[in-house]
Amino acid sequence: MRDATSRVVVDVTVNGLSYQREIEPRLLLVEFLREELGLTGTHIGCDTSYCGACTVLLNGKVVKSCTVLAVQADGNRVETVEGLESDGKLHPLQSTFSELHGLQCGYCTPGMLMAAKSLLDGNPSPSEDQIRKGIAGNTCRCTGYVNIVKAIDAAAQQMREE
């Protein structure tokens, strides 16, 4: 029997801040971020688990937030593109994407940045092949990827030097 009124309370830490909300269990994490918390940096592209525009980190692991229920994040830690900069200073990835034209329309960019962040968290010196595989779950319809790969490589270098 369907019971549309069934609701659950979730407690999710997003970019270091804790949020408690009562939601329907069918709410997707991406909708939770955008609609409930107003964090619209995370984009919905395909909404069918393919394009990666909705990529965020869940407990440090890279996921597609259109394919995760908000209840799966209950009690857990989420990082979104809004959490990349700190004290008004851009993350190296944000700077190199901007400087090296790692974006055109920018629709894929939040997901690209989060996929790239998780890649560099696990491997500070990826080869070009590893970078390309690392963003294989993210589609960009504008750039042809060349400048995205360059930007990730440059950010990795900067972060190693810091």
Place this chain on the structure above:
Amino acid sequence: MYPAPFRYHRPASLEAAIGLLGKFGDEASIMAGGQSLIPMMKLRMGDACEVIDIGRLPDLSFVEIRDGMLCIGALSTHASIAASEAAARIPLVQEAGGGIADRQIRSMGTIGGGLSVADPSGCWPTSLRTLKTSVQVRGPAGARSIAIADFIQDSYVTTLQPGELVTEIRIPLPAANTGSAYVAFKRTAAAYPTVSCGMELVMDGQTCTSASIVLGAAGPMAVLCAAAEQALVGREVTETSLGEAAELIVAASDPPADARGSAAFKRAMLKTLVLEAGRRSLARSRGEQVKGGHRYA
């Protein structure tokens, strides 16, 4: 896109999960990583009214060697298996886990889910069928062990009884001079294989003493062919003998023509994959380090 409304349950123990499955019967849907269930619910396929989230059940996420076997907890993610040193003991297993979809899906998706969905193009059903895998399940009547050949009964159909859950996958460690590989052809990362091939070869010097070859996405279920395996056993593994084995098993396959390709294209690609899996398996049986990875369009 929203799934239709459902009630959400997060049992704290395996016993509680089995109890909920019994209570809700046909209305229950199991959710492990959600990477097959959520896309289906969003498309309003199936009828998930009572979703039972087993994703946080304790003690079901491990990859370890125990009693001469590689033992993998049902909730182990594809990513954790690909990164595991224990799983590296059987290259085919690591190759299967590391080649599923993309990093995002691999972070969440589990081996228990991938096997239980029993998609004929799924990587776990094909790769694990190549080995002497057994599937441990728990249900209201207790625990039982099912040989992989009996576990999957048809496309998307397993022998799991109502209330039963997969808890662990066990694979005997390979004998010396054994090599294995799993190779798929994929249109892109975030897509199921167009076709795939798993292989395991046991060698004695130049002579092959045992061969297992399985094709995936080449029919409603995994395709095996005794004649193809016999084409290798007792012989040297060369391009010629591998080619003969490939001809035989591909003749026994029945790949569907669909958006991923025509039947003729898939047959041609399957032959290529058998050769590739054979070369990698042979090299690994000699202790050579061979890079894994799929072929992409």
